[in-house]
Amino acid sequence: MGVGRFVYTPLLPLMQEQTGVSHSDTALIATANYLGYFLGAIALALLPSGARSRVLFRSSILALIASELVMITGTDVRLWLAARVVAGIASAAVFVYCATAVVGHPSAGVTFTGVGVGIATSGILVVALGPIVSWNMLWAAAAAITAGYAAIAWSLPPGAPPPLHQNSSGIRASPSARWWTLGTSYFLEGLGYIILGTFLVAAVSTGGADWTGPAAWVVVGFAAIPSPLLWAKALRRWSAESLLAVALALQAFSALLPALVAGPAAALLAAVLFGGTFMGITLLAMDSALGLGIPRAAAALTAVYGLGQILGPLAVAPMLGDGFRAAFVCAAIVLVVAALLASATRRR
Numbered sequence: 001m002g003v004g005r006f007v008y009t010p011l012l013p014l015m016q017e018q019t020g021v022s023h024s025d026t027a028l029i030a031t032a033n034y035l036g037y038f039l040g041a042i043a044l045a046l047l048p049s050g051a052r053s054r055v056l057f058r059s060s061i062l063a064l065i066a067s068e069l070v071m072i073t074g075t076d077v078r079l080w081l082a083a084r085v086v087a088g089i090a091s092a093a094v095f096v097y098c099a100t101a102v103v104g105h106p107s108a109g110v111t112f113t114g115v116g117v118g119i120a121t122s123g124i125l126v127v128a129l130g131p132i133v134s135w136n137m138l139w140a141a142a143a144a145i146t147a148g149y150a151a152i153a154w155s156l157p158p159g160a161p162p163p164l165h166q167n168s169s170g171i172r173a174s175p176s177a178r179w180w181t182l183g184t185s186y187f188l189e190g191l192g193y194i195i196l197g198t199f200l201v202a203a204v205s206t207g208g209a210d211w212t213g214p215a216a217w218v219v220v221g222f223a224a225i226p227s228p229l230l231w232a233k234a235l236r237r238w239s240a241e242s243l244l245a246v247a248l249a250l251q252a253f254s255a256l257l258p259a260l261v262a263g264p265a266a267a268l269l270a271a272v273l274f275g276g277t278f279m280g281i282t283l284l285a286m287d288s289a290l291g292l293g294i295p296r297a298a299a300a301l302t303a304v305y306g307l308g309q310i311l312g313p314l315a316v317a318p319m320l321g322d323g324f325r326a327a328f329v330c331a332a333i334v335l336v337v338a339a340l341l342a343s344a345t346r347r348r
Contacts, residue, residue, distance in 0.1 A: 002118015036088020038306030109232030120221025188338035190308025223275025231280035252335035
């Protein structure tokens, strides 16, 4: 999923250069992926059995690979839009299945490292082969890599079904209020994170060498690989809600940094902080939801996150005429609010 969903980001500058696709069309293609992710999560929230369906999981893996292969068949933007919608739906199904299978397990952090591996792989692919092969050959290579990773994940068993009984004390107002607070915080994370995730590579590439943008994406991926393990280890000492607030605050700083400080050092630190927090935030939010006893937590949180992803780029689009600074400041503000809300979910 890390390759199939995220390879579009480092490939985007090359696709623009070689196909002449416009900035507005590339934004639409990115939004199509976010829309698919949202629709997939909504479907799984409404049909919870899908979160534990091995048939759906395997079908989604195959659909994700197919969506990458469709990208090489031409330069029709409508075809690309359809392919990225399918990739988004498939990514949501794969993520929810995996999260449901491992959430609450002591080794859950290991599973979440896979997204970082996929991101790093996609960045390395573009840095290594971008100068010597065409954009469509890179999509074909990405599909082959996705298939290789899929072979490892193919036999993952589904998660255990939820308990059939509720807490005998009943549902109290405070957990319900905390659930809405957590959901709002995670929605804002989706909105703020995607601004940085969408435009960080482009911002780093502006005025720099061709390889700097994809290289920054590699840094994001390498930082994301160990981060779930580190956040999971921290869970042994601190509550998920407290750690979630800290992670969101660090991500807010990663958004603010390139807005205030120019140069490769600031961009590198922003990439490290961004990569080191966004999958940790997902792990911590899922753990918090599990503690609240929220039914279909993975699908519900993924849905609100997906909605934030759709709205984020649209919200900052009018700010991009003079560069990315205003968009990154906006993302930082949103993430600070998310951190405050996460802090408010802590058990008193």
